[in-house]
Amino acid sequence: MLQGSYNSLLVLFSLLVAVLAAYTSLEMAGRITTATGRTARLWLTGGAFAMGLGIWSMHFIGMLAFSLPIRLGYDPLVTLLSLSIAVASSAFALWLVCQQTLPAGRLVGGAVLMGLGVAGMHYTGMAALRMEPGIVYDVPLFALSIVIAVAASGVALKTAFSLRHNSRRMRPLRAGAAIVMGLAIVGMHYTGMSAAGFPAGSLCTAATEGVNGTWLALLIIVVTLAVTAVALTISLLEDLRLETENAALTRSLAEANQELGYLALHDALTKLPNRVLLEGRLEEALARARSDGGEFALMFMDLDGFKVVNDAYGHQVGDRLLVQVAERLASAVRGNDTLARVGGDEFVLLVPDEGRAGATIIAGRLLAAIGAPFDVDGHDLRISTSIGIAMCPADGALVHDALMHADAAMYHAKSMGRNAHCFFDASMNENMQCQLQLTQDLRAALERNELVLHYQPQFAAPDGPITGVEALVRWAHPKRGMIGPDEFIPLAEKTGLIVPIGEWVLDEACRQVREWLDTGACDWNVAVNLSPVQFSHPQLTALVRDTLARHRVDPRHLTIEVTESAAMRDVEASLRILQALHEMGVRISIDDFGTGYSSLMYLKRLPASELKIDRGFVRELAHDAEDAAIVSSVVALGHTLGIDIVAEGVETATQKEFLTRLGCNSLQGYLLGRPVPAADLGALSREPARASVS
Incomplete structure (x- = not known):
């Protein structure tokens, strides 16, 4: 047998390349695990090539380190085949360790397949020598090399699976594992080399035709180092990118948390403290007052006239007005005061260490600040505020009591004429309790x-007959008797009960129409008022359609009354809603016409059947030339557009005659007929319109 020898430097290089290949495989497994889709496939392809090239390079450098007393060379095609086997085995290994689980059966099967692949790569590479006569293998050592390949593959797969998740603490573990895996791979290679025997007189036929090993060793080392270096560099750069993104995300999250913390304690529109922050500071102020015996003022403010602005100009103008109000209030208070927005147009001011005299001065300053005109989007707006003041802790030793008593004082200021301030008195609490009880009763009504x-009848001018009726809701309170809408409708609007109440009114009116039709009593049209809240409800059209269908009422028997300000709040949306109702066959009436801010251009587009002149114009008709001119213009406008004109609030014969002379189509008011239950309406319909107030 020919005696071979090894180049120690190349043997060392083969070990280093084996360790580098093992580390690269571990890095690639971690990278593939964190990627998805096309990116994962790219990492798998690149990782398989880098890992396969590394393992094959270790094997080939180890072969180049071996020399015989004859010239050696390598068949290029067989050499490339051995490289292909290494890349394919690496791809299989990376795919296997990136699965969700690696049970024992799959690990053993994978180790056998990968081990055979590594052994196949090695012995295919040996075949590239093309020895004559052929290489003689020692069977026990040959078998041992395959066992080592399978065992090394099992260790490599298990290690790669365990260390596949990317994190900084994994890198030292991967380095240690790479050394162990590298030694196992080298052990398999040199065991396989030891199994090879070269008979005396052997020739390497590839020495003259194949690749010369002298320059091939250097080339393989350079290429392998370059490929693995590129792969590891890309992996490290990817880590750097992810760390940068994570750092940026962490900063963004910190900023978002800070913003959320701010928003949790401040009003989004005005940036003032909200109720949560106010109650916290109020609790602190009460605690200080209890400990040192001091007092402070708590002011509850509600804007007078804000709802009118909101209804007339829309919520955008209303919001901008609130921002300006907040700015004015903030400029009128001291640095250590707490000004908060606690509701739609409600503000609360906490004034620490201030008595009644100081609170009076501050309240006057706030009234003056809000009383000055506002310029919002070119609109000259004038509002005021009503202020209720509770002196704490005398007027409230608890947060809830202090706020409730300041609120009660504010309502008292409103009842006194608004644009004023009022200090809390115990009697106000009783009135507020009555309001709260009335609200609870309304929920159960x-x-x-x-x-x-x-139902209040409408008469053809001047003396009838009845052309229709308007449905007006009343509350038959079990203890307080009959309550008019002026007393409970504002409560219903404030609490949101106006929506179910409005649905009940529509349903009951249609039921009554059906009853009248079935009994042959009349063929009247019934008008139902819609509140602005109900008019803007997204299911309004469906509600009207379903109610008419449920009671089998022809839509021509129903008139929907909408106030001018509600119709003009969002003109385009109103047009869509009113057009849908009109197409259904329902009549449309614009109520309180002349009190809002209608544009004639929009009025022309509204599918209105009638205009109702507000009672405010009718009241002073005989004594106010301006009111008479407005009514005359509205009547002329309605006739030009083909719209009926209804005048409400007719209470005197003079008003009736004047309105008839102007050309009003229908009249409604106490002079002609008061609202009565449906049962009493039949008798009224058989009488001519009365000429005096009944």
């Missing part, structure tokens, strides 16, 4: 069937 409808 629908369930207890306490609401009733009265």
Whole structure:
């Protein structure tokens, strides 16, 4: 047998390349695990090539380190085949360790397949020598090399699976594992080399035709180092990119948390403290007052006239007005005061260490600040505020009590004429309790069937007959008797109960129409008022359609009354809603016409059947030339557009005659007929319109 020898430097290089290949495989497994889709496939392809090239290079450098007393060379095609086997085995290994689980059966099967692949790569590479006569293998050592390949593959797969998740602490573990894996791979290679025997007189036929090993060793080392260096560099750069993104995300999250913390304690529109922050500071102020015996003022403010602005110009103008109000209030208070927005147009001011005299001065300053005109989007707006003041802790030793008593004082200021301030008195609490009780009773009124409808007739001018009726809701309170809408409708709008109440009114009116039609009593049209809240409800059209269908009422028997300000709040949306109702066959009436801010251009587009002149114009008709001119213009406008004109609030014969002379189509008011239950309406319909107030 020919005696071979090894180049120690190349043997060392083969070990270093084996360790580098093992580390690269571990890095690639971690990279593939964190990627998805096309990116994962790219990492798998690149990782398989880098890992396969590394393992094959270790094997080939180890072969180049071996020399015989004859010239050696390598068949290029067989050499490339051995490289292909290494890349394919690496791809299989990376795919296997990137699965969700690696049970024992799959690990053993994978180790066998990969081990055979590594052994196949090695012995295919040996075949590239093309020895004559052929290489003689020692069977025990040959078998041992395959066992080592399978065992090394099992260790490599298990290690790669365990260390596949990317993190900084994994890198030292991967380095240690790479050394162990590298030694196992080298052990398999040199065991396989030891199994090879070269008979005396052997020739390497590839020495003259194949690749010369002298320059091939250097080339392989350079290429392998370059490929693995590129792969590892890309992996490290990717880590750097992810760390940069994570750092940026962490900063963004910190900023978002800070913003959320701010928003949790401040009003989004005005940037003032909200109720949560106010109550916290109020609790602190009460605690200090209890400990040192001091007092402070708590002011509850509600804007007078804000709802009118909101209805007339829309919520955008209303929001901008609130921002300007907040700015003015903030400029009128001291640095250590707490000004908060606690509701739509409600503000609260906490004034520490201030008595009644100081609170009076501050309240006057706030009234003056809000009383000055506002310029919002070119609109000259004038509002005021009503201020209720509670001196704490005397007027409230608890947060809830202090706020409730300041609120009660504010309502008292409103009842005194608004644009004023008022200090809390115990008697105000009783009034507020009555309001709270009335609100609770109203919630139960629908369930207890306490609401009733009265109907006020409309007469053809001047003396009839009745052309229709308007449905007006009343509350038959079990203890307080009949309550008019002026007393409970504002409560319903404030609490949101106006929507179910409005649905009940529509349903009951249609039911009554059906009853009249079935009994042959009349063929009247019934008008139902819609509140601005109900008019803007997204299911309004469906509600009207379903209610008419449920009671089998022809839509021509129903008139929907909408106030001018509600219709003009969002003109385009109103046009869509009113057009849908009109196409359904329902009549449209614009109520309180002349009090809002209608544009004639929009009025022309509204599918209105009638205009109702507000009672405010009718009241002073005989004594106010301006009111008479407005009514005359509205009548002329309606006739030009083909719209009926209804005048409400007719209470005197003079008003009736004047309106008839102007050309009003229908009249409605106490002079002609008061609202009455449906049962009393039949008798009224058989009488001519009365000429005096009944």
